[in-house]
Amino acid sequence: xxxxxxxxxxxxxxxAQAVKSGMGRDRGLFFPTEIPLLTDLNMLLSLPFVExxxxxxDAWIGDELGSDNVRRMVKTAFDFxxxxxxxxxxxxTLELFxxxxxAFKDFGARFMAQCLSEFAAGQSTTILTAxxxxxxxxxxxxxxxxxxxxxxxxxxxxxxxPLQEKLFCTLGGNIHTIAVSGDFDACQELVKKAFVDDDxxxxxNLNSANxxxxxxxxxxxxxxxxxxxxxxxxxxxxxxxxxxxxxxxxAGLLARAMGLPVKRFIAATNSNDTVPxxxxxxxxxxxxxxxxxxxxxxxxxxxxxxxxxxxxxAMKWSLGDLEGVAINEKQTIESLxxxxxxxxxxxxxxxxxxxxxxxSLRTGxxxxxxxxxxxxxFKESVEQTxxxxxxxxxxxxxxxxxxxxxxxxxxxxxxxxxxLLSVLNKKS
Numbered sequence: 001x002x003x004x005x006x007x008x009x010x011x012x013x014x015x016a017q018a019v020k021s022g023m024g025r026d027r028g029l030f031f032p033t034e035i036p037l038l039t040d041l042n043m044l045l046s047l048p049f050v051e052x053x054x055x056x057x058d059a060w061i062g063d064e065l066g067s068d069n070v071r072r073m074v075k076t077a078f079d080f081x082x083x084x085x086x087x088x089x090x091x092x093t094l095e096l097f098x099x100x101x102x103a104f105k106d107f108g109a110r111f112m113a114q115c116l117s118e119f120a121a122g123q124s125t126t127i128l129t130a131x132x133x134x135x136x137x138x139x140x141x142x143x144x145x146x147x148x149x150x151x152x153x154x155x156x157x158x159x160x161x162p163l164q165e166k167l168f169c170t171l172g173g174n175i176h177t178i179a180v181s182g183d184f185d186a187c188q189e190l191v192k193k194a195f196v197d198d199d200x201x202x203x204x205n206l207n208s209a210n211x212x213x214x215x216x217x218x219x220x221x222x223x224x225x226x227x228x229x230x231x232x233x234x235x236x237x238x239x240x241x242x243x244x245x246x247x248x249x250x251a252g253l254l255a256r257a258m259g260l261p262v263k264r265f266i267a268a269t270n271s272n273d274t275v276p277x278x279x280x281x282x283x284x285x286x287x288x289x290x291x292x293x294x295x296x297x298x299x300x301x302x303x304x305x306x307x308x309x310x311x312x313x314a315m316k317w318s319l320g321d322l323e324g325v326a327i328n329e330k331q332t333i334e335s336l337x338x339x340x341x342x343x344x345x346x347x348x349x350x351x352x353x354x355x356x357x358x359x360s361l362r363t364g365x366x367x368x369x370x371x372x373x374x375x376x377x378f379k380e381s382v383e384q385t386x387x388x389x390x391x392x393x394x395x396x397x398x399x400x401x402x403x404x405x406x407x408x409x410x411x412x413x414x415x416x417x418x419x420l421l422s423v424l425n426k427k428s
Contacts (some may be wrong), residue, residue: 001015001032001060001062001063001317002014002032002033002034002066003018003030003031003032003086003214004030004031004033005016005024005026005028005029005030005087006024006029006306006310007024007025007026007028007029007235008024008025008026008028008180009157010047011025011028012033012043013018013039014064015061015064015072015214015215015266016064016065016115016119016213017334018030018213019112019119019207019213019214020049020119020125020207020209020211021115021213022026022195022207022212022213023193023195023208023212026196027192027195027196029100029212029303029304029306029307030214031307031310032214034059034232035257035258035311035314035315036059036060036258037258037259038055038056038059038259038260039191039335041193041257041259041260041261044056044097044166044225045090045225045228045229046229048127048267049078049082049152049204049223049226049238050073050074050075050078052222052225052226052229053078053222053225053264054070054071054073054074054075054174055209055359056221056222056258057070057074057111057118057218057219057221057222058070058071058226058273059258061218062217062350063347063380065318066079066191066423069118071112072094073114073115073118073241074083074222074254074343075191076110076113076114077107077110077111077113077114077122077219077282078099078107078110078217078219078222079109080098080099080106081098082094082095082096082098082226083095083098084226084227084230084231084368085344085371087344087354087386088342089366090358090361090365090366091354091357091358091361091366091367091368092230092367092368093229093344093350093354093367093369093370093371094223094226094227094230094366094368094370095371095376096223096295096370096371096372096390096403097371097372097373098345099138099160100141100395101134101137101138101140101167101168101395101397102137102167102373102374102376102377102395103134103137103138103372103373103374104134104220104223104370104372104373104392105134105135105137105138105139105249106138106141106142106212106217107219107220108138108211108216108217108220108247109135109138109139109141109142109143109209109216109281110138111130111215111216111217111218112139112141112142112213112215112216112221112337113142113143113210114362115215116149116215117146117216117324118145120148120149122148123139123148123152123205124148124149124150124152124205125142125147125148125149125205125206125207126152126205126206126207126424127139127149127150127151127207127208127209128151128154128156128189128191128194128195128204128207128208128212129152129153129154129189129208129209129422130153130155130183130188130190130191130207130210130295131153131154131155131160131168131187131296132155132156132159132160132182132184132187132297132298133209133243133297134164134296134373135169135209135211135377136151136153136155136160136164136168136169136177137164137168137196137297139153139168139209140168140175140177141151141167141168141171142209143174143175144171144173144174144175144393145173145174145255146174146345149174150174150176150204150424151174151175151209151332152178152420152424153168153169153175153177154177154178154180154187154190154191155177155178155179155180155181155184155187155338156179156180156182156184156186156187157179157181157182157220157394158182159184159291159295159298160295160382161295161298161377161378161379161380161381163365163376163377163379163392163396163400163409164376164377165302165404165406166294166396166399166402166404169327169401169404169405169406170399170402170403170404170405171405172405175292176407177404177405177406177407177424178407178408178409178416178419178422179407179408179409180409180411181408181409181410181411182297182408183287183291183298183411184298184412185289185299185300185301186411187411188210188214188299188303189411190411190413191208193209194206194416194417194420196209197417199421200420200421201415202284203421203424204362204420204421204424205371208244208375209245210247210303210320211247211248211250211303211304212247213334216247217247217250217251217254217307218248218251219251219254219319220248220251220252221252221254221258222254224252224256224262225255225260225394226262227239227368227370228260228262228354228368229372230263231366231368232261232285235259235263235364235365235366236262236263237262237264237267237365237366237367237368238251238263238264238266238357238360238361238365238366238367238368239262239264239265239266239367239368239369239370240265240266240267240268240325240352240353240356240360240367240369241266241267241268241369241370242268242269242294242350242352242353242369242372243267243268243269243297243302243347243369244269244272244296244297244298244299244302245276245302245303245304246267246275246302246303246304246307246308247264247304247307247387248372249267249304249308250304250307250308250311252265253265253308253311254311256312256322257315263365263377264321264322264323265322265323265325266323266324266325266356266357266360267279267322267323267325268325268327268352268353268355268356268357268369269297269324269325269327269334269352270292270297270298270327270328270348270352271288271289271290271291271324271326271329272287272288272292272297272299272300274287274296274300274301274302275302275305275322275324276324276325276326277324277326277379278324279319279322279323279324280324281344283393285300285380286300286301286353286369287300288300291327292329292332292335292348293332293348293378293381294332294348294349294373295348296349296373297349297352301414308322313347314375314428320396321358325355325356325359326362327352327355330346331355332348332352332355333351333385334355335351335354335358336348336382336385336386337356337385338354339351339354340386345375345382345388345390346371346375346383347373347374347377347381347382348378348381349372350369350370350371350372350373353369353370354369356369366424370398374393374396375390376390376391376393376396377390377396379392382395406422407419415425
């Protein structure tokens with residue numbers, strides 16, 4: 001598998017190089033030079049999830065890593081279930097929150113951990129990532145206790161749910177968490193600056209576990225095939241993706257490019273509606289980030305958007321075929337209640353996607369919205385909205401009383417850099 005830098009196409013790397021470096025020159029995202037096309041889709045869709053996923057990822061990197069290694073890595077990473085649940089006559093949801101941290105990010109983070117363990121060759125690595133909610137927990141747990149790997153997670157102080165915070169800020173060990181006085185975009189900007197800082201790169205051997213890392217996207221492609229396999233008829237489904245940094249939608253588009261039958265995708269956002277506005281007027285105009293109940297989607301300037309446009313360009317698709325739908329806070333609450341009336345308990349991110357899907361579906365169509373997090377991770381807001389009590393699943397019950405171990409920092413790069421060098425060099 002060869003990939004090129006979207007900002008500097010002359011920079012081409014292998015999959016291993018892309019995983020280890022995270023980004024290319026000038027913060028450029030890596031994108032595949034070729035997208036493999038899968039044949040015999042009916043046979044593929046009939047396979048169990050893990051076996052199908054092994055074949056999908058082998059099509060990308062089997063030539064570089066070897067098919068036996070790919071099968072082993074996928075089997076180890078995807079050791080938890082996912083479920084397709086019918087909600088009403090036109091909509092189903094793909095529940096992606098049955099992994100160790102109760103969020104869809106477990107798929108990408110656990111596969112990335114397998115990749116880095118494969119490529120590390122004894123070299124010490126520091127994983128540096130920003131999270132708007134779920135990435136931090138998935139990455140922290142995927143890499144927790146792995147020898148030679150330290151993890152630093154930045155998150156916006158006071159802007160993730162208390163249980164989200166407990167899930168990854170109580171681990172300690174090789175996991176270092178920082179609460180930043182600012183929004184997610186401020187956290188992401190600190191991470192981006194760190195990756196072009198020579199002192200930090202040389203001292204800490206930085207790598208990113210955000211959705212900018214290509215290994216995470218490959219893992220996420222797999223569950224789109226599972227979604228379609230569960231309901232596929234002669235009419236391909238419409239899929240609504242709750243979108244923040246747009247890695248999830250990128251993976252879905254890559255799945256479609258590989259041959260997966262999807263009628264169209266809906267990019268569902270909350271009030272941070274940069275992409276829906278752009279799709280209407282073709283003016284890229286990020287506004288200031290707005291805090292919402294669907295906090296993992298509180299991203300005004302999504303890093304993965306260049307990859308979305310790259311897929312459309314590579315496949316010669318019209319960007320006009322991508323539907324962007326923004327759902328405000330009132331509509332999110334209405335969607336939660338409407339889903340509950342159907343007998344389904346969701347959380348704000350799924351509610352955004354469900355509302356966008358309902359707006360978009362036409363007569364005779366069936367749609368799938370992605371359930372990206374367990375409702376218990378947003379216990380307070382869901383209980384208040386629906387007037388019920390949610391039992392904590394074991395993963396959250398185990399950390400509910402644990403102490404938060406995070407450091408608190410301003411959104412200042414010099415302070416952040418000094419802190420990293422001081423704390424991590426002490427631990428090395």
